[in-house]
Amino acid sequence: MKFLAFVPRPLSCESPTSLLIRTAKANGFINVKHMCQALSIKHRARMVELRLDIGPLCEFLCMEAPILATEIRRAFYQQPYNKLCRGSSIVVSGQEVSRRLIENNFRPCPACVKQGFTCFPQDLSVFDQCPFHHLSLLNECPHCKQTNGWFHMNGFTCHCGFDYQQDIDLRYELVPLPLPLPLPLSSFGPNNVISELNKLIQANEVKIKFNAHFDKPLPPLLFPETMIKNLITQEMQQYPGLPLLAFEAPWLNLADVQFRNKALRIIRSTYPGSVDCHKESCCGSLQFRLQELCNACDLPFKRTSELIHQNIFSLHSPRRSHEKYYEAPRICSLMKQEIGTTINVNHDRFLTEKYLSLTQTSQHLHTNTTSIIALIKLGVFQGVQKTNKKYYIPLTSAYDFKQNYIFATELSAQLEIPTKTISFGLLKNNLHPAVSSRSMVVPPFYLRIEVEQLSLASFRPLTQCSASAKKTTERHFFSETAKALSIPTLSLKDLIQHHFKWRSPRNFTTEQQLAALKQWRSTHFLITEACKKLNIRRGQLASRFICTGFISIETWGRLKFIRLEEISKMAEHLRTYFSVPQAAKHFSIGINKVKYLVESGALKSGKPLIAENNVQLMILKDQNSSYLPDNYSP
């Protein structure tokens, strides 16, 4: 040990926090921070990493006391994935937990700290009680009521001088456990009972993971039925006008299914039925989240967004929260109204057909979404709704537009002529776009009546001479021919240009040329085809024949072709010779033995094939297959 006088041995279930505090204290440092400073260990803002087995303090302790290294590493927390990454989870006593659950405050169990150490549950924020002694953890100093950071603890002594180990009196700390639910008295709005219950459920899930470590497994979380029933009854009396769905809506967010069903059952059994509320602001203070609002009004998200957009609900964001809540002065009547509307809408199948999305509109009008947005901005469509960066175009408006106007793109699709040609042709016929915009994004659209009055036959000749039409024909020819020859288009093009040297596709559309292509293909095989023909693997063919230059290949496009003669040559070679691995397999001996036998002349060999990096021995098949030389001894 170079820098420390004492490295403590980790105790059973001891947390790294406790171990580090003990180490600092025993070595004359004021606290762990002082130790880090004296040992030049960087500690700023990485409180969790100091307690990881890959952290600097663990490494340091292991270096100081190599005999205790295994035990020390086991006591520290692990971070198996994305090491030293802030977002990555941490393994505490073999169980993976979120990093944010690791506490930076010193919150010991009175009984544990009396024994001179703290356990790992005291480092996890989900534990309020010590699972070993079933005592409440001390979140603050019993003397000065201040919280202590573990990093600044001088041994187990608070800043005020209160020594947890010496001064704590267990008789006074045996307080009854607090109620499981310090319930806020509301189901609605921020800080509601559901979010508190969810926190408890999540904490309980984490706690149960560690059950194997405790003598007595932690009891499951009990549903506080009476308390919830009282709360719901009280709320139903307070807001008599609210529909059942509104009461149910916040409880649908409860994480535990059983708890959720119980809560919903209570609501349904307690709900007295909605009455008309005549008060002006009976439920004006009620706040709902967007999803809750959807559930409460039994509306789809789209419709709810629309209502919000129409300023029927006003937005309310609590301070220091990302949540958004909505409220309205007479929310109960609004909800009832919307629930009724929804039922009608569903009957008439109106809502689904009332609006079109941007994509639907663009498909309907044969254009793209950018053009539609440009038109919306131009005010062409009436009654467009915009919610959450999405546009909803009324169906009637889109139909009206299509009846009156036509896009050049629609004509282009009909006549298979480019849009530019159409625009040019229309202009020649003295037909101008309905809206003359200098903006490039507004596409040209014309009055449908005017376009229909024109003889579309006048556009037909354009199809023949347009460049795109030529290209289409060419593409079509290539794809068809390539398909017929079972080769890719690229290979076909390469073949035509460099092997046959025909100038352009139009020059080889004769039957003779097609026959020549087919003839060439019948004598040339792809490597896959050759492998199939020779009944060998692709790698075998490549290593034995291509790499050694035994055959010559032709490359057209990206594919390699082998001539028919070469295939017969390879077949002959395969019939005559074994490769070394083949011979080894055939004679049931090792590769090295085969080589040895060839060198000693016991096995007859043919002309070896020479590759760039190796020489491949070829063994004649024309020897007795059961033959093993006399001078061969394994």
Added chain:
Amino acid sequence: MNTVSHTLNQFKDFTIEHPRFKHAIAVIMDSIEYTADMDDSGSAMLLGRPGTGKSRVCHRVQELLGRAREEERSSGLTKIIPCLYCPVPANATTSKLLLTMLYKLGSSCSARDNGTLLYSLFILIKISETKLVIIDEFQQLAEKGADKTKASMCDWVKMLLNETGVACLLAGTPAFEAIVDDNDQLSHRYPYRVRLENFSYGRQGSGVKSEWSKVLSKLTAEMIKLGELTHYIYLSDDYFALATYIFTGGNMRGLRLLLHAAFRRCLIRGDYALLQDDFIKAADEVVFKDRIRADINPFTTSAADLIKILNKSL
């Protein structure tokens, strides 16, 4: 040349446990036992002029208590330092001494205030199971500053004794004894005091071999053994004993200087012979302040003259 330096090093480490040396060690050990048994400070003070063997006594005590070691126990791995030997650094202050002590304990603890350093020191002394703290050359700290500074230094030592609960040996020249005695509280905490002085030369013809001759005899024997000497002069002979005494004045450091120089010459020459000539040249080379007669080379002076010089000095 390596062999020469190795032999000289071995000779340097050779310690003669003469009765005064043994007495000093016994007193220090008593002080440690008293402090441990009575749970009260009963520390020792080791006083002596330079070269009387104080540091050697300190090192010997350190050896006897055991060197620093690591021990694996059920509680963890502990570094045990039974004896903390801490020479007072040059231009010393209490904080510098504190830092030196912490460094010797293997701590890298650093702080701006003395309180934190003291806190670290007390804890480390307890953890390291230190039995004795030796502060050597204490006069460098004690004699510094005005009376107020001296008093505060005494208080500092007192606090060290009280807080650590271990014996603290103060070693140094006799001058600091008075400073300690001025502070009653500290003086009472130092009941054990050992004074080391230069050797005296036995009277001529007394028949009883003086302590000086015994020391010389043992040193000669060690030189013969280490240097594998075949021809040598015997230093405990009356003439050479007297000559060395006249040269050194009975001071151990002076004797070591002289013997080292002579033995080195002999070893370099490599003829396995330690001759009078070596001592003559060594006496010419070495400058030693406490010589009885600085103007003569005792190894070239006759025995009668040497006796005259000795009688005159007594």
